[in-house]
Amino acid sequence: MATVKRFEDLISWRKAREFVRVIYSLTKNKGFSKDFSLKDQIQRSAVSTMVNQAEGFTRGTKIELINYFFIEVQKLIQSFIDKVKKGSLSGIQHKVVVKKSKIEEFLEKHGFKISKD
Numbered sequence: 001m002a003t004v005k006r007f008e009d010l011i012s013w014r015k016a017r018e019f020v021r022v023i024y025s026l027t028k029n030k031g032f033s034k035d036f037s038l039k040d041q042i043q044r045s046a047v048s049t050m051v052n053q054a055e056g057f058t059r060g061t062k063i064e065l066i067n068y069f070f071i072e073v074q075k076l077i078q079s080f081i082d083k084v085k086k087g088s089l090s091g092i093q094h095k096v097v098v099k100k101s102k103i104e105e106f107l108e109k110h111g112f113k114i115s116k117d
Helices: 011-026 036-058 062-086 102-109
Strands: none
Touching: 011 036, 011 102, 036 062
């Protein structure tokens, strides 16, 4: 196994970078152009994944690197929970089935399983 010397060599960082490109592409759509706050939050969230990996990598210890990953995941989950609580829809009965989005295609392409529940 090769030693990773730069954070840019991390597979997770490279996938996060690809993810950011997809997010920026998706948020250029008309639906996001009217909601600047949501667009900004989604873009910053995607970018922070890359930034936290880079910052954690430069800290020099495994524990600090893992801590940076944990902080990012915790923030994303809490933000999602807050948005769900503030939303007007309540439950799966409001789910709209649409064809696969670019994000779904990206996730499937990179081995992530998408639940169809």
